[in-house]
Amino acid sequence: MRRERRSVVANEKVGPYTLLRVDRGGLEPGIPGQFFMLEAPGRLLPRPMSLCLASAGELAFLIEAIGPGTRAICALEPGDRLAILGPLGNGFRLDVDRPLLVGGGIGVAPFPYLSERLGCPPAVLGFRSDWHAEAAALVPNAEVCVEPRLVTELMAPGQDVLACGPEPMLEAVRRLIPTAQLAWEAPMACGYGACYGCAVEIDGTLKRLCVEGPVLCS
Amino acid sequence: MRRERRSVVANEKVGPYTLLRVDRGGLEPGIPGQFFMLEAPGRLLPRPMSLCLASAGELAFLIEAIGPGTRAICALEPGDRLAILGPLGNGFRLDVDRPLLVGGGIGVAPFPYLSERLGCPPAVLGFRSDWHAEAAALVPNAEVCVEPRLVTELMAPGQDVLACGPEPMLEAVRRLIPTAQLAWEAPMACGYGACYGCAVEIDGTLKRLCVEGPVLCS
Amino acid sequence: MLLNASGCLDALTAPDVARGLDAFVTKTVTPEPRDGNTPVRIAETDVGMLNSIGLANPGIDRFLTRSLPALAKLGVPIWVSVGGFTADEYAEICSRLDDHAEVAAIELNVSCPNVESPTQGAMEIVASARLATRKPLWAKLSAAVPDLTEVARAAHDAGADGLALINTLRGLALDERTLQPALGPAVGGLSGPALKPVALAAVYACHRATDLPIVGMGGVQTGRDVLEFVAAGARHVALGTVLFADPDAPVRVRAELAAELSARGYADVDDAYATAHAHALSTATT
Amino acid sequence: MLLNASGCLDALTAPDVARGLDAFVTKTVTPEPRDGNTPVRIAETDVGMLNSIGLANPGIDRFLTRSLPALAKLGVPIWVSVGGFTADEYAEICSRLDDHAEVAAIELNVSCPNVESPTQGAMEIVASARLATRKPLWAKLSAAVPDLTEVARAAHDAGADGLALINTLRGLALDERTLQPALGPAVGGLSGPALKPVALAAVYACHRATDLPIVGMGGVQTGRDVLEFVAAGARHVALGTVLFADPDAPVRVRAELAAELSARGYADVDDAYATAHAHALSTATT
Ligand SMILES: Cc1cc2nc3c(=O)[nH]c(=O)nc-3n(C[C@H](O)[C@H](O)[C@H](O)COP(=O)(O)OP(=O)(O)OC[C@H]3O[C@@H](n4cnc5c(N)ncnc54)[C@H](O)[C@@H]3O)c2cc1C
Ligand SMILES: Cc1cc2nc3c(=O)[nH]c(=O)nc-3n(C[C@H](O)[C@H](O)[C@H](O)COP(=O)(O)OP(=O)(O)OC[C@H]3O[C@@H](n4cnc5c(N)ncnc54)[C@H](O)[C@@H]3O)c2cc1C
Ligand SMILES: Cc1cc2nc3c(=O)[nH]c(=O)nc-3n(C[C@H](O)[C@H](O)[C@H](O)COP(=O)(O)O)c2cc1C
Numbered sequence A, B: 001m002r003r004e005r006r007s008v009v010a011n012e013k014v015g016p017y018t019l020l021r022v023d024r025g026g027l028e029p030g031i032p033g034q035f036f037m038l039e040a041p042g043r044l045l046p047r048p049m050s051l052c053l054a055s056a057g058e059l060a061f062l063i064e065a066i067g068p069g070t071r072a073i074c075a076l077e078p079g080d081r082l083a084i085l086g087p088l089g090n091g092f093r094l095d096v097d098r099p100l101l102v103g104g105g106i107g108v109a110p111f112p113y114l115s116e117r118l119g120c121p122p123a124v125l126g127f128r129s130d131w132h133a134e135a136a137a138l139v140p141n142a143e144v145c146v147e148p149r150l151v152t153e154l155m156a157p158g159q160d161v162l163a164c165g166p167e168p169m170l171e172a173v174r175r176l177i178p179t180a181q182l183a184w185e186a187p188m189a190c191g192y193g194a195c196y197g198c199a200v201e202i203d204g205t206l207k208r209l210c211v212e213g214p215v216l217c218s
Numbered sequence C, D: 001m002l003l004n005a006s007g008c009l010d011a012l013t014a015p016d017v018a019r020g021l022d023a024f025v026t027k028t029v030t031p032e033p034r035d036g037n038t039p040v041r042i043a044e045t046d047v048g049m050l051n052s053i054g055l056a057n058p059g060i061d062r063f064l065t066r067s068l069p070a071l072a073k074l075g076v077p078i079w080v081s082v083g084g085f086t087a088d089e090y091a092e093i094c095s096r097l098d099d100h101a102e103v104a105a106i107e108l109n110v111s112c113p114n115v116e117s118p119t120q121g122a123m124e125i126v127a128s129a130r131l132a133t134r135k136p137l138w139a140k141l142s143a144a145v146p147d148l149t150e151v152a153r154a155a156h157d158a159g160a161d162g163l164a165l166i167n168t169l170r171g172l173a174l175d176e177r178t179l180q181p182a183l184g185p186a187v188g189g190l191s192g193p194a195l196k197p198v199a200l201a202a203v204y205a206c207h208r209a210t211d212l213p214i215v216g217m218g219g220v221q222t223g224r225d226v227l228e229f230v231a232a233g234a235r236h237v238a239l240g241t242v243l244f245a246d247p248d249a250p251v252r253v254r255a256e257l258a259a260e261l262s263a264r265g266y267a268d269v270d271d272a273y274a275t276a277h278a279h280a281l282s283t284a285t286t
């Protein structure tokens, strides 16, 4: 875990989302599924973001503007600086035989980097609209479905599922594939175990998702 | 009293001070010595500023950056917008026979407009340094002295003094010319009589300077 | 209904601003005239402002002979804020206001520091005032108590018709350069945005604890803020510090509120009333 | 001396951050283990944050067997924050901590809502704890009381060695879209910048009321803020919410403080101690 003030290199629109590219500096990209806390200018607390891409000298985040923090981050322009802390938490286990990436909406954010590290395995991605589905272009080998179709309809059995997306999707995936690796979300104030704000029920007790997760598997 | 959101036309340096020119819109310039409340971007409360110049279609304020509010105002750039309320309070009485303007430091702010309205009477202006004294260029007919010399040394008797400047200067002027019109200062939250924050002792009781002043004479 | 917060507007100096409100609340009136505290009396902080006005007011005699007749001409209902140092003082002022038809309501500034306990204090003041007047009585409370709902219930039991929530919190600011207190009396009352979460919590908790109508205030800046206070359980909302920066706030805030309501499909502000309690869970300790 | 605020750092998860402090303060330990409150437990507001963690902690048994031995290895003095629901519970935990040399001090989280009166409550808790341990006892107080100086004096008389000021204030935030409370239990504790003026006032008032050393906290973000707390009368200052945004805050804040001190010609932070009281006038009411 390292905190650096980095510069924005580019701010690109991908459908409704923003791909924010920052210069990497001394930050490690970490393992896919790990996340970073990004300073949200003008806000008190930073916001957790999965690493989306780790190209040479850069880190990139795919961000959906849904509230004051993400709006402030998505408004950053090339040259602007922001503090970044990470990588944090536990990412996906990569020692899998027949990987299948299952994602929904902004949940595809960690998949470009994950796909690269796994050698471009197949992916099934669900989106609210064709506009949102433009983000699928970032993930190689992806089959896309748009609501009302659901990603779970595209999942074949016998695969090592790595999933990220909205909670109902993750619950549905878990019912189908109990051994799936699932990347969960919870509101986080610190991202490094200091606040106990991100508590979720894990094995019957409330635990810190930023320390035990965000990727969990049963 | 009227409140409008106006645009900055120019931000010019005058020695250590900032001359902020804004487009006038529907705002009246009022009487010299009256003041306006200027929004200070990012701050909760506006800041009182005397009107410095009222050229065609513009209002201009001469501002010394001494704290968070004045720093924010002085950082405004052409095209930026700020809310302006005024004119407020009581200005100078202009029905005087032998006017002499006496000012110190940023206290010269209302004099360019006052001088214009009085037909360029003589002025004596005191400053901390030659750099500060650059502001004297805005006031026609001005004799300048720089500390340790004091303006009171330049004042001749028998004149109708209109003065603005730091409290010790005003006290000294009052001792010499008890009938002088003096423009006082006090921290103000509202500028229009709502908060009772600007109370100063007037005739033995605490009164609101923004309502009874800022120009007072005994 | 949109009001001003007591002490944040002088309707006689700024009648047009007052006419933009549904009722005008006076600065707190005390038995004797008060000059108020030594300047400096106001200071800005990064998240609010501090004041130590010290209840500057003409006293009840001059208020009745001079201010009230002039206020009556505004055409806006007048609420008189009443202060004092003993329950008897409150009662005396209330009884003198009682037969002035121009007075629509009385707000009891029960946030006076020199009472035995706030619960006891609120109870006694409201009870004495209740005996002294038939006017609607609003108890204005401070959030600086261990359990505000207890004070609210005491006010209710003593005969209050409503609650005004909240008064300022004690705060201190130091001058940037000298590190000396920015205010003359050092500590003052904190108002503005810093107060909003505290005020919302007070409204929310008192709405659950009593069925008294509530005037919510503390850091209201926008129509959105008004909506939040209404959703938390306020029937009325008061504008305080925001009036200093923006005398047009009553007009602006109403327009913003209308836009917020229609964006949410509410026909009326009453549709939003207490909606934050819809899915209320049981309360837990922090 | 720079500390963390209780509940704002886990030294076992982030040992390097803890090593940047002069002492590490644990999250409040209670007699029984506590899972804490229902999520959502945190929310950001425009001027601070709300939390309803609900004193999640392993309980004193597991704290002593698992956490304390690991904490002892950090090489930083350990202050244990103690909570409970009765004075006896506090005393029991204190007596169990008493013979652990690793424990440098005990902070009594006396801001527990379910005590009769805060003055009475603080008095009883501190007095029971005092009998149970010889460790330095710091009483952590809430500013949500009518007269904090009274509580401070009561803590002093009951045997406290110092005061920790202040705990969070009750606050509420509503979700931007749904207007429902952002936190699971609706109301939570407000921390961060909104608290700073209130905390400074608390430190300032308690410094005048007692001669107990004070740990100041509430909204500290910068070295400048630390300096203000010291000037107001704090011997030590704690970093809370700022640690969430910036785990490097201990290092940064020390550097900023050093720069502030030298810019003002102070050789040492002690030179700034209580300087805000230099020209103190008598206090007046607001
Ligand atoms: C480990 C992790 C990785 C993440 N990666 C990404 C990413 O790569 N790209 C991205 O766009 N977003 C990601 N998120 C989500 C992102 O952090 C939130 O959208 C952001 O914090 C919202 O902040 P805000 O101020 O914009 O909105 P807020 O005002 O905080 O929230 C707006 C609404 O969303 C809800 N909400 C906020 N945060 C969460 C959450 N974490 N879980 C569920 N509901 C929430 C709020 O309750 C509220 O209703 C991630 C979250 C976590 C925990
Ligand atoms: C009627 C009136 C007209 C004014 N006209 C001008 C003008 O034309 N140009 C100009 O530059 N300034 C003018 N001022 C002063 C200006 O309003 C203040 O400098 C400004 O409000 C300071 O705000 P700040 O946030 O920058 O500093 P702050 O942090 O508010 O103040 C910095 C320091 O100055 C002190 N201070 C602040 N305001 C005052 C005050 N009004 N009187 C005495 N001490 C104060 C503070 O106590 C503090 O020590 C006027 C003031 C008044 C009342
Ligand atoms: C300058 C000033 C003077 C005030 N005077 C009074 C008063 O006389 N009586 C009273 O009950 N409250 C008084 N208050 C408190 C306000 O009525 C209100 O409760 C508080 O400011 C919170 O609202 P706000 O954050 O919108 O300002 C005063 C507040 C300010 C800022």
Ligand SMILES: Cc1cc2nc3c(=O)[nH]c(=O)nc-3n(C[C@H](O)[C@H](O)[C@H](O)COP(=O)(O)O)c2cc1C
Binding pocket: A195, A196, D005, D006, D007, D008, D027, D028, D051, D053, D055, D081, D109, D140, D166, D167, D168, D189, D190, D191, D192, D193, D195, D217, D218, D219, D220, D238, D239, D240, D241, D242
């Ligand atoms: C997430 C969180 C958890 C906290 N937990 C505790 C606690 O267990 N015990 C305690 O005494 N104070 C607790 N506090 C209060 C802090 O110790 C501190 O008093 C308060 O946050 C003010 O400081 P700050 O504004 O710097 O955060 C907690 C605060 C936060 C934000």
Ligand code: FES
Binding pocket: A187, A188, A189, A190, A191, A192, A193, A194, A195, A196, A197, A198, A199, A208, A209, A210, A211
């Ligand atoms: S986000 Fe703070 S403990 Fe997990």
Ligand code: FES
Binding pocket: B187, B188, B189, B190, B191, B192, B193, B194, B195, B196, B197, B198, B199, B208, B209, B210, B211
């Ligand atoms: S500045 Fe508010 S009354 Fe004068």
